[in-house]
Amino acid sequence: MTTPESRMRVANRTQVLDLLGRSAPVSRAELARRTGLSRSTVSSIVQELLAAEQIVETTDAAVPRSGGRPPSLLTLSGAPGTLVGVDIGHRHVRVAVADLAAKPLAEHEIRLDADNSPVETIDRAAAMVRECLAEAGIDPKRDRVLGVGMGIPGPVDPHSAVVASPILANWIGLAPGEELASRLSLPVRVENDANLGALAEATYGAARDVEDVIYxxxxxxxxxxxxxDGKLHRGITGIAGEIGHVRFEDNGPICRCGNRGCLEKAFGGTRLVELLQPAYEETLSVERLLELAQEGDIRVNRILDDAGRAVGRVLADLCNHLNPALIVVGDTMRHSESFVLGIKDSIDRFTQPDTAAALDVVPSELGDNAGVMGALVIADSASAAQPGTI
Ligand SMILES: [Zn+2]
Structure with missing residues (x-):
């Protein structure tokens, strides 16, 4: 099993590779000066990149020898390289091909019921990756594609990279990373989508200056x-962070996960639509609820406030245990001020005062791109992941 890398380390390595991709051969000292990283950090990243044969070292013959060794210079061992991110949600597939600084070169998105059609979803994702690579002018046979990061909307076992949880029932037994890798002939690393959101916000978004964050x-x-502490925490079977399946009502309804009374069953978007639908003539959806909320609809905002408070109640206990610096609220509910403020109110009320004082609750900065950006964060280590692990 591979150890999750510090998001700081990923960001630093990306910075070094990006600079090497844009510059003539440079020395370690020059890399440290131009990236602002410490010499020891640069040295350690350079060692790792040399070992992975992503860069090569040469001596600078142009500098006259005056007794000492000529300085050694570093260059990329090939073209700078491309990353591929795949974000599979319950209702969509989004693909981005990007450079090493995660700047998108091509992006595609489709709407699709991923929960009920895993094989079709992976087929479509593979086709979209090929389309995006072609659109970006990248030929994987000729150009360097470092790897593919992939997010799916359920837990993945970190040891086997297989879906084993009833939370994503139709995917049980499937190894989505291996499936996509066999279709693309590229290394693929797979991860839960909320985990990718957390990595993305911690690397590029609202949490880039903090070490402890709940997304x-x-x-x-x-x-x-x-x-x-700067690292993704998955837990032994990849279930860490599944707050939607924390018990909220003792005798609540049976949930898809097999328990009853789960938070998601009581206050997930699907349930909120069910609660509100009888009061409306139009057919509601989660997206429509958020539009109505922004138009100032009192009924919708009341329900979103209740939902935020309920989610905040569960988060409050988690915050007492983990003492994070930040909660980033992502996906569609980030658009609801009532929902975000509801979380904040519960945190202030139910956490230890010191915990609450040290904690901010903010909406996501990366918005709908969080999943695919997180997939790009793990893409460049896809080839380092041992087969059968994430
Ligand atoms: Zn559940």
Whole structure:
């Protein structure tokens, strides 16, 4: 099993590779000066990149020798390289091909019921990757594609990279990374989508300056990703952060996960639509609820406030345990001020005062791109992941 890398380390390595991709051969000292990283950090990243044969070292013959060794210079061993991110949600597939600084070169998105059609979803995702690569002018046979990061809307076992949880029942037994890799002949690393949201916000978004963050992914369902001490925390079976399946009502309805009274069953977006539908003539959806909320609809905002408070109540206990610096609210519910403020109110009320004082609750900065950006964060380590692990 591979150890999750510090998002800081990923960001630093990306910075070094990006500079090497844009510059003539440079020395270690020059890399440190131009990236602002410490010499020891640069040295350690360079060692790793040399070992992976992503860069090569040459001596600078142009500098006259005056007794000492000529300085060694570093260059990329090939073209700078491309990353591929695949974000599979309950209702969509989004693909981005990007450079090493995660700047998109091509992006595609389709609407699709991923929960009920895993094989079709992976087929479509593979086709979209090929289309995006072609659109970006990248030929994987000729150009360097470092790897593919892939997010799916359920837990993945970190040891086997297989879906084993009834939370994504139709995907049980499937190894989505292997499936996509066999279709693309590229290395693929797979991860839970809320975890990718957390990594993305911690690397490029609202949490880039903090080490401990809870990313809440709230839309039709509710989940969370945890970055603790700068590293993604998955837990032994990949279930860490599944706050939607924390018991909220003792005698509540049976949930898809097999328990009853789960938070998601009581306050997930799907349930909120059911609660509100009888009061409306039009057919509601989670997206429509958020539009109505922004138009100032009192009934919708009341329900979103209740939902935020309920999610915040569960998060409050988690915050007492983990003492994070930030909660980032992502996915569609980030658009609801009532929902975000509801979470904040519960945190202030139910966490230890010191915990609450040190904690901010903010909407996602990366918005709908969080999943695919997180997939890009793990893409460049896809080839380092051992087969059968994530
Ligand atoms: Zn459940």
């Amino acid at each position: 809440v992914k709230a839309s039709s369902g509710i989940g969370a990703g945890l970055v603790l």
